[in-house]
Amino acid sequence: MKTVLHKSNTRGKAEYGWLNSNHSFSFANYYDPERMNFGALRVLNDDIVAPGMGFKKHPHDNMEIISIPLEGDLEHKDSMGNTTVIKQGDIQVMSAGTGIFHSERNKNRDRDVKFLQIWIVPNKRDVEPRYDQITLNSKNLQNQLYQILSPNTEDSGVWIHQDAWFYIGELEMGNIQNYTLKDPKNGVYIFILDGDLTIENQDLHKRDGFGLWETDRIKIKADSDSKILLMEVPMTS
Structure with missing residues (x-):
């Protein structure tokens, strides 16, 4: 088994007044050649947007983009004609493909969106x-790892290419969870949303990231009430 540990306080930071962002991997003005990606996982940004502010219309292409609101309401508009609001408990996905434009804005005037x-x-x-x-049922998340994304249109959650x-x-x-990888050639990157956990003898805390590969099973133990995001991805992209 191989591992990589990204402690929360080692992430790249961007502060623009209206936006505070922590980057687990190289992004924008933050560059670290040792932290370009984890396999097919290219970007993991932990964003806080001030009330009423947001990202103006900008382009993307040939990328699968997933947004997971943690607090507040995020308004989305895109060149496909979608105007939606996503909030805590929602999962949003875009396949940028041949090219799209979109904007994201804090819908609220009285609180941050995270x-x-x-x-x-x-x-x-x-x-x-x-x-x-999609909107998740919070009961499905309790004391289990609930699938929110896959490559399969018939599975629970959203799907990507x-x-x-x-x-x-x-x-x-x-609580203890034993996760078996779908493909032993893949890797798993776990992001601690809240709490304290032990994963394969590594102590982890809020906003730490931990990658594991060359293994087929991972043991996860909650040392306090915790919330985690687990991402299994190909290690070649």
Whole structure:
């Protein structure tokens, strides 16, 4: 088994007044040649956007983009004609494919919006752009790893153009989960949304990231009430 540990305080930082962002991997003005990606996982940004502010219309292409709101309401508009609001408990996905424009704005005037923006390198280029979003049932997350993303349209959650699987779990103190990889050639990157965990003898805390590969099973133990995001991705992108 190989591992890589990204402590929360080692992430790249961007502060623009209206936006505070922590980058687990190289992004924009943050560059670290040792932290370009984890396999097909290219971007993991932990963003806080001030009330009423946001990202103006900008382009993307040939990337699978997943947004996971943690607090507040995020308004989305795109060149496909979608105007939606995503909030805590929602999962949003866009296949940028041949090219899209979109904007994101804090819908609220009285509180921050906090969300994760994740980019996955696709296994198909120049696909037709698409958009989807779902709302999770919080009961499905309790003391289990609940699938929120896969490559399969018939599975629970959203789907993307990549052999990747995402799970969210809200684990009570003492709960143990054993995760078996879909493909032993893949790796798993776990992001601690809240709490304290031990994963394969590594102590982890809020906003730490931990990657594991060259293994087929991972043991996760909650040392306090915790919430995690688990991402299984190909290690070649």
